[in-house]
Amino acid sequence: MIRVVLAEDQAMVRGALASLLGLEPDIEVVGEAATGQEAVAVVLSARPDIALLDIEMPVMDGIAAAAEIFRAVPACRVMILTTFGRPGYLRRAMEAGASAFMVKDSPARDLAAAIRRVLAGERVIDPVLAAAALSAGPNPLSRRERDVLGAAADGSTIGDVALRLHLSEGTVRNYLSSAIQKTHARNRIEAVRRAQAQGWL
Amino acid sequence: MIRVVLAEDQAMVRGALASLLGLEPDIEVVGEAATGQEAVAVVLSARPDIALLDIEMPVMDGIAAAAEIFRAVPACRVMILTTFGRPGYLRRAMEAGASAFMVKDSPARDLAAAIRRVLAGERVIDPVLAAAALSAGPNPLSRRERDVLGAAADGSTIGDVALRLHLSEGTVRNYLSSAIQKTHARNRIEAVRRAQAQGWL
DNA sequence: CCTTCGCGATGACATTTGTCATCCTGGCCT
């Protein structure tokens, strides 16, 4: 039996995926989690063969959880299953030691197949996404540029961001300006959208 | 047997939900769709007892599909199952004739139960959301304010929006300004976020 | 050792944005 731990924050989707995997005769869901933190804990106690993680989760996101599981339980293969096929996500997932990266709009039948392939030692990566990630290149934003852009994403004014990050307003403006240029955007909002679409941020 | 048509754009989630419902002895999934348009067509040909619709779908969203199904196939009860519990969504779904509104982070077991209750003639509405919708009140934005705010949501400049909507720049600024005030926001970006969070837009 | 680069800051500047008062139009309601 292939023992799987499932992490996904939307309970109904989590339950549905569990029932989907339950249909497979050789797969068994031995644990569920709603946050990344919970996922790490469950994997530590259940010691599954596979950890199937969503990325968008509260408390700790799936990529951070992947890194932690990869470090603490090397015997457990980590698979990422996510809504948004963003090149930056794929890159970061691979760096975190994930063995697979797939998106939720591929067919349901592919999931079990991917699990078996991963267990056989293969790496499974959505081919469309792999191409996109390669052509997109790495994240051009510096650490600070990401921080500032991220802090401005919710509509905060420059003053707010400066306060929150303990920076001068002028400095915030400068980082924002360079982020705008690096993303080829025309203003802050476009820069945020572009960065999010690429999985930088 | 309760005959259900399932509309959801993410194939894997759709398949997983189908398998979840397949576990119920008295429920049968007789059709699936990935867009609202497809959902209407499938319901017209399959004549199910229940149409279970996601809201965020391409081509035609779930609310528009709900209205169309309610009009064309009154015997079919429409249920909305969505990621985002936004008060405005609930309100619009009810106006479109939906019999149920639930969010994907309630437990998986609730889904089949809700289907049975709807078929028994009940209306099923997430209680937390119902309270939020009542306290939030109706959408304060006028038709035009929504258009303009929606067109500005992707980071377009005022000039872009004016061009796209065939308005003068000054007019766009005025509508944007009043939308900002009605949403109690401090700038365009906050206004967009607030409006989206409420399900106006 | 010298260069480069990231971080942080300042000051100046042109644009964009948000706000307000005001005007015109055509429905709609009484």
Added chain:
DNA sequence: AGGCCAGGATGACAAATGTCATCGCGAAGG
């Protein structure tokens, strides 16, 4: 007929935003 309101427009003005040049500092890296 008169009043009211939404849509559309203009012009003026203050505030926020985006850009640029320039400076200092310290950590790599040749």
